[in-house]
Structures are given as C-alpha cells and as structure tokens.
Amino acid sequence: MNWKKAYKYALKNGPDKQTREIACQDPYYAYKYAKKVDKKPREDTREAACKEPLSAYLYAKEVDKGPSEKTRKIACQDPYFAYWYAKEVDKSFHEDTYNAVLNTEYEKMYNEFVDNL
Numbered sequence: 001m002n003w004k005k006a007y008k009y010a011l012k013n014g015p016d017k018q019t020r021e022i023a024c025q026d027p028y029y030a031y032k033y034a035k036k037v038d039k040k041p042r043e044d045t046r047e048a049a050c051k052e053p054l055s056a057y058l059y060a061k062e063v064d065k066g067p068s069e070k071t072r073k074i075a076c077q078d079p080y081f082a083y084w085y086a087k088e089v090d091k092s093f094h095e096d097t098y099n100a101v102l103n104t105e106y107e108k109m110y111n112e113f114v115d116n117l
Contacts, residue, residue, distance in 0.1 A: 020045065067085075077100075080106060
C-alpha cells in the first residue's frame with residue numbers, strides 16, 4: 001500500500017498505526033493524515049511533515065495552529081514559506097523568518113508586513 005492509498009483507507013476507516021506509518025513516508029501525506037484523519041498534532045506526523053518546507057508550513061498553520069521551532073526551521077529553508085510562516089503562523093516578526101527572506105524577492109513583502117503590525 002502506498003501513502004495515498006493508506007491515507008484514503010484511513011479517511012474511511014479511522015486512524016491506525018499501520019496507515020499512519022505508511023502515510024508518514026511522504027511529508028505532504030503526513031500533514032494531511034494529521035489534519036484529516038488524526039485531527040490533531042502528533043510527534044510522528046509532525047516529524048514526517050518536517051521533511052519539506054511546504055508540509056512543515058501547512059502542519060504549523062493547519063494542524064498545530066501555531067508556531068514551533070521545528071516547523072519554523074524547516075519552513076525557513078525556502079524564503080517563500082518563511083514569508084508565509086511569518087505572516088500566517090507567527091503573525092509577527094521572528095529572526096529566523098527574517099533571515100530566511102533577506103536578499104530575496106520576499107524581503108520587501110516581509111518588511112511591509114512587519115511595518116503594518
């Protein structure tokens with residue numbers, strides 16, 4: 001069973017260890033599993049989601065519903081997700097997100113966001 005099938009199975013039948021482990025093989029499906037199947041954060045799904053900036057950002061925003069050092073660190077690997085993490089998760093300035101957008105096309109938007117807080 002691949003992660004997509006495991007996720008779909010779990011949506012219909014509820015969470016279990018086997019489908020969660022399979023879903024956690026893909027960062028995006030780990031995030032989706034936490035959001036739609038577990039309906040709460042778990043360390044194993046967060047760890048799996050934190051293998052890519054997109055899924056780390058989405059996990060923080062939609063599962064944790066707030067920032068954590070782990071999700072921020074991974075989101076900051078990509079300036080785009082660092083900007084959105086600051087705007088939609090931290091909802092404020094943070095040194096890590098600021099450093100991630102420095103000298104990128106997102107620096108100006110970041111500064112405008114912070115100036116309007």
